[in-house]
Amino acid sequence: MKQSITRRLTLALFLISLTSGWAQTSLQKASPTSKTLPGPDEQYGKLFEAVQLKSVFPDSKTFADCTPKFPAATILANYETAQKRSDFNLNAFVLQHFTLPIKPASGYTSKVGQSAQQHIVDLWPVLTRPATAHAKADVLAGSLIPLPNPYVVPGGRFGEIYYWDSYFTMQGLKASGKTLLIRNMVDNFAYLIRTFGFIPNGNRTYFLGRSQPPFFSLMVNLLTEVQGRRILLNYLPQLQQEYDFWMDGKDRLTTQQPTHRRVVRLAENVYLNRYYDDKQTPRPESYREDVLLARRAKDPQLLYQHIRAGAESGWDFSSRWFRDRKNLKTIHTTDFIPVDLNSLLVNLEQTLADGYRLKGDQVQSKRYLKLAQQRREALLRYCWDAKRAFFFDYDFVAKKPASVYSLAAVYPLFVRIATTGQAVAVAQKLEQSFLKPGGLTTTLVRTGEQWDAPNGWAPLQWLAIQGLRNYNQLPLANKVKTNWVNENLRVYKASGKMVEKYDVISTAGAKGGEYPNQDGFGWTNGVLLKLLTER
Template structure:
């Protein structure tokens, strides 16, 4: 009963305290960061475990997204009463007690003769979700965290907003001139920060242990392109809160205790960040997969935390995080200083510096400029490999750089912290090893994981193109753009769909990971439309 009340309280809260229509402010009374809502695995315990491990649904995410028809305690009491009966049917019980998630965009295809641009423009409406209506008396609420403004979801199995996906979706919204929707989504993320103290992976209760790559400062900067730079001041409180989330515990770190949550002390006055998750349990949306993998290791809790941290990275999963080449069970994400995460935090620090300067607080502005410079220096010291002439993640536990070549190396170019010589070296490696017929491959190894070869992903193509353009590496940037756009258009012409990821090597249907390739698809749409709109 307590959890149901919490859901209703949250719904009523934002309905009676709407965000400003002009994006000037967010809710005045935030929900405390420790007042998190229970996920379905916590609510339904043994029932949730049974449904997932017995594969009642092929996709673990299906049951995680179900909406209970009755109070959780009522459902659990009924389950305990009848589950021992010989004629008990678990799937029938679930269908009697839960509503299955609706996937409105599933099966959507283009109209005959539509161009890719027209298709994507039509898809904005298909992929847009409205604000959550007030629950009716006695109505149960599922794991979806309501948001105060409409938002765009990726599509397919992903019926909720995702943090880093949304920035790349917004690029397409910007190309479509949909400024109001961009502001709506920035307001939604500001609301989540105000409510929970950070932006969760997505607006589901089971995502409340982790975030995703911190693109909020880029979203605010994108909004400022149409509303002016003063918009940074409007979102300064949330930019600061996001920074505080990533740096939580920094002041308590010592040489003897150098790590707390997402921040790592590498030396005197040298602090960088890692991906992390506060929980050490199977991910509800991939419960069965996590439990089966855990049977191969000595300490399942440690494995679960590394898997969750890998999900926070957005690269779930990749050989970037493996101790042994192709083995997911050797994942050790939290041991790494990721070059992408820390590059993004440089931008956050620089954005904070500018916002404080515009507000007239020169002391804070100088503080964040100094922090940004310190982080830039640390990235160069720990993540640049002079011998290999490439950026790598740094294993701070083993005290050595990773040997996995990945497209995370384009982030320093994207945020303009590489030197001209470094940009040229990275460009050479991209052209020699990563560039394939359909665009850039994510890594150079095949592991069967979706964030490895042969797959290419829209966000990484965009980051590489923009990063190379920042350093006047225009021929290579244009070559990547042409190959990626052509591959997107080729698949669209053949299938009538935009998909989540592409096999850029053989240009066959992309595979790998825990679920089939999804169509929709938010960030593919956003990046392609942005590239096609360029003059």
């Protein structure tokens, strides 16, 4: 009898894995891979394509986030039959077979006269999602990957956790004394690393081809500030695993084959990294936009990969990645050695060195200190332009620095790897060209893309302020802080909202990108609260 029940349970879980892509009764024990968690584009094929290309929803992300009411096989069979009827209505079919995603901040209204600081504190529970440690056998979860601990989402259209966003959200959580929530989020990221081998862009199945800027080591370091340095040892295996993900393929690189996935060989014993994505298909959450753009491309698959790599960078999209500095169709992200990515990887190597030192493994500690020093030297060699006195991404295919000035240049200051002279020069350029009435503009180029002028973003303001402070550029750091805080407060007073990004030049409301400006908003809240409460 017991054996029969076990067989039936095993069969039930197997069938659910085929239909929903998620069949684990306990996430703590689960070890799925991207192959067992197909994205909605892979699950629904022609139906997914039809819904996206016929614009059933104004935002492509809506259908990617829908929850199926029935197994995928049933939905596809019904679609095959229904579309043959003369009265077939695709919109009605979708609503019959899927549940639409609920907006994260639904039902929340800011209180009249409430301070921005209290508004942010009140938003934490609104933006917090509960743990989903046990997936019920009769629940089809759609594209959302359950997580074992509570977590904070950005808000607006973003109803899942995002990798690099979370570090800046954590700044505000720390200011609010929410150490447990920070720990829960760090534990969720550690879980994702154990489960998938890396931290995906967000906890959606359609993000399993890419990561985001590797801030995990900085999150762990932030946690050690409130729970003690030895907490680092708890996460040492996952820090190592994330590093292995970024460096995958390093040992097989040669002069003839200088790249593999995210690692690039620039010279003998000189290795740096790039953004990448393992897939060459349209992004499910921006399917229609990608397909329409690719119709004008000579190599659509390569274009999709560059677009996805741009999404992994978090700067989706920016003239940083454009060959002509103007048009998305010229994107070639994977040709660049990004200054921000490699600065973060120096920090990861240094954190690994510290972790192994705490563990008592001096051999590994010295190894990672050496790797960090080698990367720092290589970054300064390839990404510092002495003539322009600024940090730039390096185009390793064209073998020259990029031409676009961007706030990615503040990363070497933030992780303290720039020389004093370089930091002073960067500060001068920031004050001369980037500093605007509302804060720092992301680039000096106007393209209509959201990660270009005139937009400013909370994470880049924080990185710049902290980077400038690291090199005693305090007057400029204070100017950036004042301008940014005042713009945030001005918009909040006028609208009762914290938004995703700001027009820092005309302060008329941020524009550009694939979707409207979102309110909520995780990293804006985190950075502003930290700046308002710091001494």
